[in-house]
Amino acid sequence: MASVGRLPVDSGAASNGAPHSMQVRGVHKAFGDFQVLRGMNLDFADNAITTVLGPSGTGKSVLIKHLVGLLEPDAGEVLVFGKDIWRVSEQERYELRKRFGVLFQDGALFGSMNLFDNVAFPLRKHTNLSEAEIAEIVMSRLIEVGLERSLTKSPSEISGGMRKRAGFARALVMNPDIVLFDEPDSGLDPVRTSLLCDLILEMHARHKGTYLVVTHDIRSARKVSDYVGVIWQGKVVHYGEAEEAFASEDPFVRQFLSGESAGPLGMD
Numbered sequence: 608m609a610s611v612g613r614l615p616v617d618s619g620a621a622s623n624g625a626p627h628s629m630q631v632r633g634v635h636k637a638f639g640d641f642q643v644l645r646g647m648n649l650d651f652a653d654n655a656i657t658t659v660l661g662p663s664g665t666g667k668s669v670l671i672k673h674l675v676g677l678l679e680p681d682a683g684e685v686l687v688f689g690k691d692i693w694r695v696s697e698q699e700r701y702e703l704r705k706r707f708g709v710l711f712q713d714g715a716l717f718g719s720m721n722l723f724d725n726v727a728f729p730l731r732k733h734t735n736l737s738e739a740e741i742a743e744i745v746m747s748r749l750i751e752v753g754l755e756r757s758l759t760k761s762p763s764e765i766s767g768g769m770r771k772r773a774g775f776a777r778a779l780v781m782n783p784d785i786v787l788f789d790e791p792d793s794g795l796d797p798v799r800t801s802l803l804c805d806l807i808l809e810m811h812a813r814h815k816g817t818y819l820v821v822t823h824d825i826r827s828a829r830k831v832s833d834y835v836g837v838i839w840q841g842k843v844v845h846y847g848e849a850e851e852a853f854a855s856e857d858p859f860v861r862q863f864l865s866g867e868s869a870g871p872l873g874m875d
């Protein structure tokens with residue numbers, strides 16, 4: 608069993624006394640007999656980029672679904688700004704969800720809408736802004752991700768990298784406090800992955816907020832992370848500053864972060 612790095616759970620409040628933006632406390636989740644999350648604990652660093660790495664099938668996407676309230680834990684708590692999202696009213700959970708932006712693997716764009724309408728969708732659904740105000744916001748987000756000349760294109764007419772950037776523009780359109788990225792680099796070549804990482808850094812520097820990037824890609828993690836969490840068999844086995852994680856002497860963390868085949872991590 609891999610050893611535990613710096614323990615990821617603290618008093619529950621940031622240094623200024625405000626509740627942390629996201630915390631998972633003792634979260635268990637099973638599908639049938641298969642236990643995916645097995646007592647997961649993690650206090651995400653506020654206003655920083657945390658990367659969560661872990662082998663395939665270890666529960667990274669399941670973690671994201673818990674954070675946005677798409678899955679309910681069998682046990683444990685998911686706290687968003689100090690509120691347990693399953694112990695608040697439906698209305699309050701809905702309000703908390705609006706503080707998230709999520710970039711799903713393929714951008715999760717609506718195939719029947721052009722890029723402008725895709726990015727405008729959350730504003731039309733959740734706000735009373737006028738079409739002129741919406742257009743101003745949407746255009747500024749599309750410019751930021753370099754897609755202002757493709758606004759009338761449909762998702763099927765653009766590349767995978769452009770779809771991710773459009774998904775990113777949509778994730779940011781409501782000015783979220785928290786942005787979650789589910790394997791933003793999947794399906795991208797190394798150059799486009801690197802460009803997307805630059806964009807993540809640039810957007811974080813501009814808009815601030817708590818970012819969580821779930822990935823397998825160690826190079827992306829090295830590039831964007833302030834903090835790194837490593838999960839294995841449904842638990843956080845290491846959490847700490849990126850520099851410290853990449854210098855870790857722990858055999859599991861070292862094997863995973865260096866991508867070596869020799870070490871405690873096997874095929875099962």
Ligand SMILES: Nc1ncnc2c1ncn2[C@@H]1O[C@H](COP(=O)(O)OP(=O)(O)OP(=O)(O)O)[C@@H](O)[C@H]1O
Nearest residue numbers: 638643661662663664665666667668669670790823
């Ligand atoms: N709704 C579901 N019903 C049944 N099993 C599920 C469900 N969602 C996830 N699982 C299972 O939970 C395990 C963890 O899945 P998850 O997608 O979180 O892995 P992951 O760490 O994101 O993997 P990868 O890096 O390969 O995407 C997998 O074995 C998956 O098959």
